Amino acid sequence: MSTRHILLGLLAAGPSHGYDLKRRHDERFPQARPLAYGQVYTTLQRLVRDGLARIEGTESEGGPERTTYRATEDGSRELARWAREIAPPAPFVTNEIFAKVVVSILSGGDAGAYLRAQREAHMERMRELTAVKTAKGADLATVLSADYALNHLDADLRWMTTTAARLTTLTAEVDSA
Amino acid sequence: MSDAKTTRARTGGPAGDVRLAWLLTKGSDRREWWRVGLTVVGAAGAAGLGLVIAVLVPMDGQYHIGVGGGLLDQPGTRDGVVVALTLLLVPVFGFLGQCARIGAVHRDRRLAALRLAGAAPPQVRRIAGLETGLACLAGSVLATVVSVAVLLRMWHHPAPLAWAGIVTVALLVPAAGAAVSTLSLRRVVASPLGVVRRTRPAGPGRLFLVATVLLGVSALFVTAAAFVGDPFSLPLFGLAVGPLAVFALCLLVSAVAVWLTGWWSGRLGEALASRAGSAAVLIAAERLRADPWAAARTHAAVLLVTVVGTGFVGVRQALLADLATLHREHSLAMDVSYYSSGLHLTGAAIGVALTIVIAALAVGTAESVATRRRGLAAQTAAGVPRAVLGRALLLETALPLLPAVAVAGVGGTGIGVWYASLTADHLVVPYAAPLVPLAVYACCLLAAATSLPLLRRTLHPAELRYA
Amino acid sequence: MNNGDGKVPLAARGLTKAHGRTEALRGASVELGAGEILAVTGASGSGKSTLLHCLAGIVRPDAGEVTYAGERLDRLPERRLSELRRSDFGVVFQFGQLIPELTALDNVALPLMLAGTSRGEARARAGEWLERFGVRGQGELRPGEMSGGQAQRTALARALVTGPRIVFADEPTGALDSLATEQVMTSLTHTARETHTAVLLITHDAQVAAYADRDIRMTDGVVAAAGVTA
Secondary structure: OOHHHHHHHHOOOOOHHHHHHHHHHHOOOOOOOOOHHHHHHHHHHHHHHHEEEEEEEEEEOOOOEEEEEEEEEHHHHHHHHHHEEEOOOOOOOOOHHHHHHHHHHHHOOOOOOOOHHHHHHHHHHHHHHHHHHHHOOHHHHHHHHHHHHHHHHHHHHHHHHHHHOOOHHHHHHHHHH | HHHHHHHHHHHHHHHHHHHHHHHHHOOOHHHHHHHHHHHHHHHHHHHHHHHHHHHHHHOOOOOOOOHHHHHHOHHHHHHHHHHHHHHHHHHHHHHHHHHHOOOOHHHHHHHHEEEEEEEHHHHHHHHHHHHHHHHHHHHHHHHHHHHHHHHHHHHHOHHHHHHHHHHHHHHHHHHHHHHHHHHHHHHHHHHHHHHHOOOOOOOHHHHHHHHHHHHHHHHHHHHHHHHHHHHHHHHHHHHHHHHHHHHHHHHHHHHHHHHHHHHHHHHHHHHHHHHHHOHHHHHHHHHHHHHHHHHHHHHHHHHHHHHHHHHHHHHHHHHHHHHHHHHHHOOOOOOOHHHHHHHHHHHHHHHHHHHHEEEHHHHHOOOOOOOOOHHHHHHHHHHHHHHHHHHHHHHHHHHHHHHHHHHHHHHHHHHHHHHHHHHOOOOOOOOOOHHHHHHHHHHHHHHHHHHHHHHHHOOOHHHHHHO | OOOOOOOEEEEEEEEEEOOOOOEEEEEEEEEEOOOOEEEEEEEEOOOOOHHHHHHHOOOOOOOEEEEOEEEEEHHHHHHHHHHHHHOOOEOOOOOOOOOOOOOHHHHHHHHHOOOOOOOHHHHHHHHHHHHHHHOHHHHHOOHHHHHHHHHHHHHHHHEEEEEEEEEEEEEEOOOOOOOHHHHHHHHHHHHHHOOOOEEEOOOOOOHHOOOOEEEEEEEEOEEEEOOOOO
16 A cells, blocks of 8 residues: 555645644544554655655744645646556455465464464454444444455455365365375 | 247147146145145036036936936926036135135246246246146046946936036036136236235236126126016026026125125224234234235135025025915925925035035135245244234134125025015014024134144244245 | 343253254254353354254254253243243344234334233334334334335344343344445344343354354354354
8 A cells, every 4th residue: 555645645635744644644544554653754755855745844833843744736646646546456465374274284284273263363353343333433434444354354254264164175285286 | 930940849849848847746845736636626526516517407308317306307496406506616616716826826936937947928828727727637537437427327328418518517627727727827927026026916806807897797687688578488598598697696796795805804904903902913904904805805705605595594494484384275286395305405505615615715724824934933933922823813814704794694684584575474584594694604713723733833943944 | 130241041052953864953052141242153054043943942952951041941831932032032033023014113012012011002112112223214114115124123123122131133134235234233232232132143244243242153063163252
């Protein structure tokens, strides 16, 4: 995911400073990994270097010094291009779970037990996300981002269920290869 | 030309249809076997009655017949017997109609699925027609074999006209069965999805309306003919018109009864549903409101038998009183038993009709339980007591029937009183007549109660497993 | 009447049940805590529904025991079981639990009427429950005239209207899309937690199971793996 473009998008609403951008990001994308302040700072500097944003000014109203940034014309054009561009439908899935199943068969481990434990962990996370989204007063952004995560975890779970049912065949295949 | 050829090749022709009909029936529900079995019985009954009529109608003049207390010996009384037998066909048809409903939902879905799978409408009609037609043929053959055997023992050389009648009836019963079955499937053929979703017509069908109007017109014609000229004086024409006119009139009465019951059930359902204090009454009332015509269809024949039965009891009492008077005055041409045996025979015929009608009612109630078995099982699972569901089932029969039987009883008693006033110079009170509707009502409740054991079995949670 | 938290109101041990030659349950054991929402997942034919039928006293197991509030359900007479299902349990199926001829309001009022409440009061209380599940406006509609989600929320109202201690739900969202599923499951779990009602939830959908506090998985008629208590 492109942090550059997300920050550009947040700047589209008007000039803003680093800390404010981080806060708004975490608020808008509740289930995403929270942005580190350092990451916000370096990304803003790169945007300025590439001419997509510029420094609007510096203020220090009774606190630490804050630099305010604003998107440039080029920045708006780049944002529009990115937003229109379709996301590649996951061409290479890095499937850690599958890798662990195969490795545990190769090394004579208990792939079934691993899948059961993994399933439990997935269910636990899904219960947490469901609790977040059904909590009274949860806003739609929270519900939708939790749903996004839930659907992905559910896809993993389905895959684990079918894989668990076919472990014997998989073991034979991996061992004979 | 080539199109027709490929269609024929693809559908496999009539032989393929027979095989398909057989496969579908063989692999189907147990209840569909009930339908086939009861249809055979009903068809045998219809064919048996038809055969007796077919033998009696062409007889002309004096005979000596060992059965029927001499009533079959003379043309006049023989005509009366023919009329009575023709009337008995009405409840038999009613019974056949009820039989067709057993497993009908399942069968209709099956045929609709066949239609969705690409079968042409004529093919679906042929398969359905074959199924019913073959069952009717089996019943007809059964009745014909027995009837001919009995006939040959009593009458060594039956007239050729009697033979022609026998053949006609034997073939007519399966043909009519197939035709009616094909006709009743017009909805499946027209809209297979509609049947899968089980949509129901809101009121009486168009066919029903047309039939009622036709019956009304023919009744008017007969009444007018009775005043203007005397069609009964023409020997053959009179012979045919007499029984047919009474037959048509009875059908008209039953049609009106259907209308009344349907209208009344709907009103009663609405009124009760809004006031019901108990769960059983509420369920029964809402079911009446949802499909008032179901009760009407089931109860039409019951009402007809009630009118005829009540009327007959009144007439019988008046006649017997008359006979007694005449006997005392020694003015009877024949023995009293000659006249009274005719009355007994008519009474027996009405008794038979009542039995058939009650059997049809029992079949109808059982079918209604079987169709709803999954929903009923779900209610029990949710803790609705079986007793409540049983009471609702009985109320569904009892509620719409109560006023209808009362009206039929009053009508029948009226006929009895009117007839008695014609023969006697003093007013005869047919005290036994009001007992008939009471007895009919009790019998109907008993008939409905016969499906309570089925209900008990249906409420088994295993039914929850089927959608 | 109310057991304290953690006390087991419903427990089953070593249940077996055969449907003809198929063995649906082959020694299943399960415990349901007071106010606990427990999901039972598993493939089709793993015995989930039969387990629910045995636990709710709809079916008697061939062997094994079911204990509810100190009573052996598998030994109670049918009359008592029926009473219990009416007063202490509520059931929701995938479909078919509403009487098609009755309005939503009357469907919900029915269990109260069976318990002897007058029609007027039963309807008033039914209305409150429909309100709670967001289908008050559909009160005069019949099941066939409602959407699947509205019908299932009505069914939930019917299951909960008598204030049961346990609700048995067999694939309550099996015929619904994801949005209707979310509404039905949220309504069910919120109400169950507020009223401290235990729920036994049968589902093949992990996203539905995630609404529960805990989940167990059935394979071939036995409980394969007990989940972690939340």
